[in-house]
Amino acid sequence: GAVVSQHPSWVICKSGTSVKIECRSLDFQATTMFWYRQFPKQSLMLMATSNEGSKATYEQGVEKDKFLINHASLTLSTLTVTSAHPEDSSFYICSARGGLAATGELFFGEGSRLTVL
C-alpha cells in the first residue's frame, strides 16, 4: 500500500525554538495533506489542510503564524512549530490523500512526538 513517512519521529526542544516536521508521500503524489495534533488519551484533532501550491487552510483556533505549513511539492509537506512552548508538546500526525485513492482512502505518517522543555 501507499506509504507516508514523517520525520523526525520524536524531538525534544527548548522553549522558544522552532521545530520543523516533514511529511513525505513515498510512492504517490499527494495533492492534499492533513495535519493533526493528538494529546494523550484524546482523538486526532485536525489542525489544517495543506494543498500543493497553495496556502494551507487552518481549522478554527489554530494559529497559522505559529504552525507554519508548506506544501511545496506533491510529495512533501512541512509543519513548523514556531517559538514552541511546553503547551505545544503533543503528537503530530500527517495524512495524505493521493490521486490513486478514488475511494478517499487516507494514508498516515508514523507521527512525530514533540516535547518542549
Added chain:
Amino acid sequence: DAKTTQPNSMESNEEEPVHLPCNHSTISGTDYIHWYRQLPSQGPEYVIHGLTSNVNNRMASLAIAEDRKSSTLILHRATLRDAAVYYCILRAPSGGSYIPTFGRGTSLIVHP
C-alpha cells in the same frame, strides 16, 4: 461532515470475535465508510472501507446495514496486537472538499 458515534471502549478475549459498532445516521448517499485503527504511539492505519456491500479483507470484515446508517467492524479472532483505538469515519469520494475528522473512537482491550 456526517458524524459518527462509537462506544468509548470494548473488551474482548484473545481468539474470540469482536464486533465494533458505528452509527452514522446522517450519512449521505456517496459517503464511503472507512475504518482506521491506531496502535499506541503510532499514526492511524487503514483497516477497511465500504460503500453498500459487506467487505472482507485480511484484517477484518465490514458489515454495513441496509439503510447504511450503521456499520460493524468485525475482527474474527482478536489477538493482543489488535488492542488499539478503532475509528469509524465517513469519506466523500476523492475530488470533493471533504475534510476527514475523527471522533473519539473505540478503545479495544484484548485480554489474554
